[in-house]
Amino acid sequence: MKRESNWLGNPPGHSHFQHNVQELVGQSSGTGNMSCFACSCPNIKRRYRLSKQAEEKITGIQKLIQDSHFDEISHARPPPSELEFPSNKNYINLDSRARVFKAIVDALKDPSVNVIGVHGLGGVGKTTLVEEVGKKMRHDGTFKQVPLAVVPKDLNVKEIQSKLADRLDIEFDAKSDEKGRATKLWNKFINGEKYLVILDDIWEEVDITAIGIPLRKGSTTGCKVLLTSRNENLLTRMKVDKSFPIEELPTPDAWTLFKKLTGNSIDESRPEIYSLAYELCEKCKGLPVAINALGAALKDKPDHAWKNALDNLERNMITNIEGINPSVWASLKLSYDMLWSSDAKSCFLICCLFPKDVETTIDDLARHCLTRCLLSQNPDTLAEARDAVRALVGSLKSASLLSNDNDENVVRMHDVIRDVGISIARKEEAFLINHGAVRWPRNPINGTRYSAMSLRAEKIKWLPNELTCPQLHTLMFVNSKFSDLEVPDNFFSGMKQLTVLILCRMSLRPLPSSLAKLASLGMLCLEHCKLEDIAILGDLKTSLEVLSLRGSTIKALPQAIEKLTNLLLLDLRDCTKLKFIPRGVISNLTSLEELYLPHTFDQWEATDHKRQDKSIRNVTLEELRISVGLGIEYLSPWTYMRHKKLPGARVFLCEGSSLPNEFIPLVDKAESLYLKDIKGLKKLLHDRGVGNRFLDLKFIEVISCDEYLEYLIGEPISFDQSHGLHPSKSFNNLIEVIVEKCKLKYLFSPSSASGLVHLKKLRLESCEIMEEIVGFEGQNDEDELTSAVNFSKLSQLQLKNLPNLISFYAKKEKTQTTMESSSARAQPLFNEKVSFIVILLF
Secondary structure: OOOOOOOOOOOOOHHHHHHHHHHHHHHOOOOOOOOOOOOOOOOHHHHHHHHHHHHHHHHHHHHHHHHHOOOOOOOOOOOOHHHHOOOOOOOOOOHHHHHHHHHHHHHHOOOOOOEEEEEOOOOOOHHHHHHHHHHHHHHOOOOOEOOEEEOOOOOOHHHHHHHHHHHHOOOOOOOOOHHHHHHHHHHHHOOOOEEEEEEEEEOOOOOHHHHOOOEOOOOOOEEEEEEEEOOHHHHHHOOOOEEEEOOOOOHHHHHHHHHHHHHHHOOOOOHHHHHHHHHHHHHOOOOHHHHHHHHHHHOOOOHHHHHHHHHHHHHOOOOOOOOOOHHHHHHHHHHHHOOOOHHHHHHHHHHOOOOOOOOEEHHHHHHHHHHOOOOOOOOOOHHHHHHHHHHHHHHHHHOOOOOOOOOOOEEOOOHHHHHHHHHHHHHHHOEEEEEEEOOOOOOOOOOOOOOEEEEEEOOOOOOOOOOOOOOOOEEEEEEOOOOOOEOOOOOOOOOOOOOEEEEEOOEEOOOOHHHHHOOOOOEEEEEOOEEOOOHHHHHHOOOOOEEEOOOOOOOEOOHHHHHOOOOOEEEOOOOOOOOEOEOOHHHHOOOOOEEEOOOOOOOOOOOOOOOOOHHHOEOOHHHHHHHHHHOOOEEEOOOOOOOOOOOOOOEEEEEOOEOOHHHHHHHHOOOEEEEEOOEOHHHHHOOOOOOOOOOOOOEEEEEOOOOOEOOOEOOOHHHHHHHOOOOOOOOOOOOEEEEEOOOEOEEEOHHHHOOOOOOOEEEEEOOOOOOEEEOOOOOOOHHHHHOOEEEOOOOEEEEEOOOOOOEOOOOOOEOOOOEOOHHHOOOOOOOOOEEEOOEEOO
16 A cells, blocks of 8 residues: 655655665665566465565564654545545446547646636536546546535535535534635645645636635646536636536437437337437437436336327426526426326425535435325334435436435435426425525415425525415525524414424524414424523424424423423434433433434433432433333434434444443444444443344444454453354444544454454554454464455455554464464465455555
């Protein structure tokens, strides 16, 4: 694995150190080089001599590293390009695109060019093309990283900075302003490497340097910027160095793409279909977004569906969406009409309620669908709703109405498809979606009442005293910037059918009394709001199923919350001021399935603690443990700060704390487990005295745990002593393991490794003392010394910054007294003791 120097200048003692390095390198560069593939017939004597030389050189290299006083000798590798560009895995090379692709690549390699623009109609394929350019130039080493950010129409600089930071693995302080964020990005970009920043879909002039992107003409390091826009004049005003138009596909390329998407549906032996298909393809006007959607909709459809599609396509032509060709609208509308179920259509329209370029989670969609009864199978639990929605999302991806990326837990939508979806929702479902509102909207003059409203604004100063919307079932209002905007007391009086209410960054002290009269309210999210007394929410006892107070200023939950006996989910994450949860509230929420608690909550009262006034006694860990045993499936005692969405119905997240004993039984029930900066990892994973634990665990991520462990996953101590070394069933359902910055000598014991028959992904990073992936000192059973492990399903293996790694599973020989230490002998990374099919990711 390549290591890159982190020094910008010469370290102390550099000359002497450099001489020793050159001397050592010289020993390996002549005729005695260490290639093991120089001949087809193995030379045993030569290989023995080379192995001895390797041992000597390893010793020399280790001494040089010790003498170098380097605190760090490599940069952390950037995330794989699959994570940077998840949406273009089905990219199809077309002749007309190859020419502009090459022209953009050549321009980016020109030292005199810093800023490049790409322009064209919405849906013509600008984003897909520049993503493919970025992937290619990252793979060939032209740029170290290629972060991409879709620019919001309201040009929110902090939002752009956050998107770039996510791609660059940078964390901003929660209180940092635009300048502070820009400084952190700037310092990242001037670290001596080359970066290509893609700012996608800009609608107005962008101050690139204000974001934190340095531009240095003629420099071999630093940043270049690639902009995409529907407006060529905008790119001219921004003074790009070069600009490239992306035209509609010519007929031959359009026809090639359309045939590929429809599979075997188009056959020259069926002249009727062939003729209809060609005419339908022409209606798409060479725009890939239309061809993708229409081709996916018609794949494997009977003959009459093709004729009907052509008729509908001609009827649906409209021209009222800015920057979108009428053919695109018609094609996407037809794809929507051809969806196989009303559930899929409802799910698609819900996705349109969320902002542009926001990764909507499956959880959010499931909560909307469940509380509004939009799923025909009528799921009883959130877990069932989540599974149903995941299936719907799969069908929408197959129809090319949602981006077909690698993360099954989030949803992304092309901006053109979203624009068309909003148009459909406005026309057919009376949706109002305005994510740049400057004032509260009025009801339409024609008398049509809205059924759903999704508003985002930062300049609205007041709300009407009463909103008269008798058909309104969903209201989502997000203040882009926090303000003291208040909700009038009678605001909700005119919306008796409201089912979903989401308010963000509002002042709700106290809660409006009209809120308690919403008898149909099933989902209430008061997130990042100023809250005090919320006792009136107890009046929603017969309807409320989802309650989120995430990030609010709530200090105490009222006793009245226990009346919400139909509540399925309670989310208190990031409620850093929360100090009091009355005893009995959680245990009385008899329908509760998912509970999220803030990582700052530490006011657990002892079970045997007695007070005269029982009404002010705080919740106990024992109550929480019993409640989970009775049915809570998804528990988060600590907040999860990373962007990764954990899979599974039962997730346990723990960050920055020691783990109380009462929580350990909850960990045993988890399907996904995330542990970061916790104390007592050995107690949690090993010292329980039970042989079969973690039977349902599929995903585990452990980060920055300082406690020394000989191994992470193996049998409990008491199990080893009483049952020998035969494999238990613990951890046998693991699918993915991620370990970073932990003090581990080994990851798996041989016995536990033999049971990991479902393991698909393994990532290890910055575990500095790790010597082997599989290994366990003290095991001298003959079977263990000679046994092999077979990770038959392992498809991805990522090993980064493991300086003491000797081998994946070193060969050890039994002697009269003990095993020979594998560290004293040269070992290959892989040997006959390990078998798997793996794609290495570096």
